[in-house]
Amino acid sequence: MASIGLFVSVREIGVEPEIESRACDGEAPEGIQFEHIERVDRSLRDGHRLVSVEEEEAYRQGLQRLAAIGSGKKGSRQPRHVLEVRGNDTRVPPALAAGSATAAAMKLCRWLEALRIGRPKEFQWLLDKWIFRSERERGRMTLADDAEIERAGRLCDSARVQVEVRRSTVALRDRGCKTKP
Numbered sequence: 001m002a003s004i005g006l007f008v009s010v011r012e013i014g015v016e017p018e019i020e021s022r023a024c025d026g027e028a029p030e031g032i033q034f035e036h037i038e039r040v041d042r043s044l045r046d047g048h049r050l051v052s053v054e055e056e057e058a059y060r061q062g063l064q065r066l067a068a069i070g071s072g073k074k075g076s077r078q079p080r081h082v083l084e085v086r087g088n089d090t091r092v093p094p095a096l097a098a099g100s101a102t103a104a105a106m107k108l109c110r111w112l113e114a115l116r117i118g119r120p121k122e123f124q125w126l127l128d129k130w131i132f133r134s135e136r137e138r139g140r141m142t143l144a145d146d147a148e149i150e151r152a153g154r155l156c157d158s159a160r161v162q163v164e165v166r167r168s169t170v171a172l173r174d175r176g177c178k179t180k181p
Contacts, residue, residue, distance in 0.1 A: 080136055
């Protein structure tokens with residue numbers, strides 16, 4: 001049996017805008033900014049404090065909560081989100097490769113921020129899908145029915161960004177179904 005998977009593949013069409021940091025030193029950033037996420041990542045990964053102690057601790061706790069979410073597979077103790085352990089039990093996501101992966105992350109951050117501001121309910125739906133219903137290895141999100149497929153297709157309301165929804169084969173055991181009668 002096949003299910004529909006949501007692959008969030010953000011492709012910006014046209015000229016890419018310049019990326020500029022909107023936060024000043026000592027000022028808490030608002031929204032999803034790649035540069036700020038990168039500073040937090042470096043603070044957690046390398047121990048070089050580039051953000052406030054309080055903010056670093058908030059991210060550390062959030063990543064701990066994310067790491068505690070189970071895969072959803074019956075009897076499995078595997079976490080849904082693969083996070084590396086650094087230092088004294090600090091969790092961090094896998095590092096981005098240089099080049100195209102970083103450029104893709106910047107585009108994704110811009111798109112997520114626009115979605116968060118312009119359509120907060122859709123943003124929260126997508127975030128919940130990723131946090132609780134994504135595949136462990138690839139991050140694909142299973143869509144339950146035609147209504148979710150349509151909703152995912154409407155995530156993009158701009159001529160500059162495309163969001164793809166593709167059919168993928170998902171094993172019954174990965175969907176939580178019994179494989180034997």
